[in-house]
Amino acid sequence: MLRAAQEVAARHASLRHTSADASALHGVFAVNKPPGISCAGLLDYFKRNITKGADSMSFSEHFDREQALRAKVDSQNKKPRRRFVPSNIRVGHGGTLDVEAAGVLVFGINNGCKQLGEYLVGGKSYLATGLLGVATESYDAEGNVTHIDPALVPASRILDAIPRFIGDIMQRPPIYSAIKLDGKRLYEYARGGEHPPTEIKSRKVTVGDVKLLYYENHAAGGEKMGRQVMLPADYAKYYATGRYQWQPNADGPLVGQPLLAFANRPAAPRFQLLIDSGGGVYVRSLIHDLGQAVGSAATMVSLVRMSQGPLRLDRDTINPEDLVYMDRVRDAIRHAEAVIHNK
Secondary structure, eight states: OHHHHHHHHHHHHHHOOOHHHHHTOOEEEEEEEOTTSOHHHHHHHHHHHTTTGGGSOOHHHHHHHHHHHHHHHHHHTOOOOOOOOOOSOOEEEESOOOTTOEEEEEEEEGGGGGGTHHHHHSOEEEEEEEEESEEETTSBTTSBEEEEOOOOOOHHHHHHHGGGGSEEEEEOOOSSSOOEETTEEHHHHHHTTOOOSSOOOOEEEEEEEEEEEEEEEGGGTTEEEEOOOOOOHHHHHHTTSGGGOOOTTOOOOOTTSBSGGGTTOTTOOEEEEEEEEOTTOOHHHHHHHHHHHTTSOEEEEEEEEEEETTEETTTSEEOGGGGGOHHHHHHHHHHHHHHHHTO
C-alpha cells in the first residue's frame, strides 16, 4: 500500500509545475466558457491553478464558489472581491462574454496578452435564442419584464426586418452593460436603482450577417420555420434547469417580474439567429431592437459564441478542466498559433 501511495505521489509530482514554468508560456488560446460564470471568474481559476495540475481545486467546486460570490454581489450591489493571488504570470482575455453566455473565449498568457486587443475588435459569430412578445430591462432573461405583447408576428415580418440590422448600424447598449459613463459602469447604476447622469448614446457597430435559423409561434397560427440548432448538452441543461426551470403552476410572466422562470415556457413564441459581427456588438440589444422593429417585443434567453476570429467552438477550444494542466495549455497555444497563421 505504501508503494502504491508513493507511485501516486510521484505521478502527481510529475504533473506539478512551478511559476517559473508558467512564466515561460507565451501566447493566446481559446477556452470553452460555460454559462453561469464570469470571464473574470474563469480567468481566476486559470491563474490560481495553472501550476497545480491534479492537485488543483476541481472546476465544479470553483464554479459553485463563483455562483455564491455572484449571489452575494447581487444582494449587496458591490464589486466581486476575490482573494489576491501572488503570481509572476500575466493573464487576460479578449472579448468579454456575459456571465450567462457561453462559448469561445480567448485567453492570453504573458506576452500573449499583447495580442488580445485584436480579439476585442475582431470578427465573432453567435448563436442566439430570443423570445417574442416580452421585453426586459436587461434585454435578457435575467431582467425584470418591462413589456408584454401578444406576439402575433409571422416569420415573414422578421425576415423583412433583418436587413435593417446588417452592415454599419447604430446600436444603443443595454443599461446592464460594462460600458463606463462618467467613470461608473452602466450596470452599477442599474443595480443601484440609479438613472445614469446622461443619456446612453447609441454607437456605430458593424454586423456582417444575420440569419433566421428557426422560428416557432403558436400565437401566430402555429407557424414554424427552419430547424433549431441544438445546443451542446451541458449548455442546454444549464439553460433548462436551476433558475431557468419552468414552473408550470406560476402565473406570468408579469410586468416587473423576472423572466428567468418563464424562459422555457412551453409554446412560448421563440426564434433562433446566427449572427456574424464585429467588435462591440451587443446581441441582446440586436434582439431587443428586432422585436421593436417587427411591432412587438423580444428578449434574448441564450447566447453561444461560436467563433472568435479564426478560432471555433470545440474544434479549437479546451475545457475549463484543462486549464490546470500546463501541457494542455501549451498544446492549446500551439494549436491556436497554427490556426491563426493558416487562416
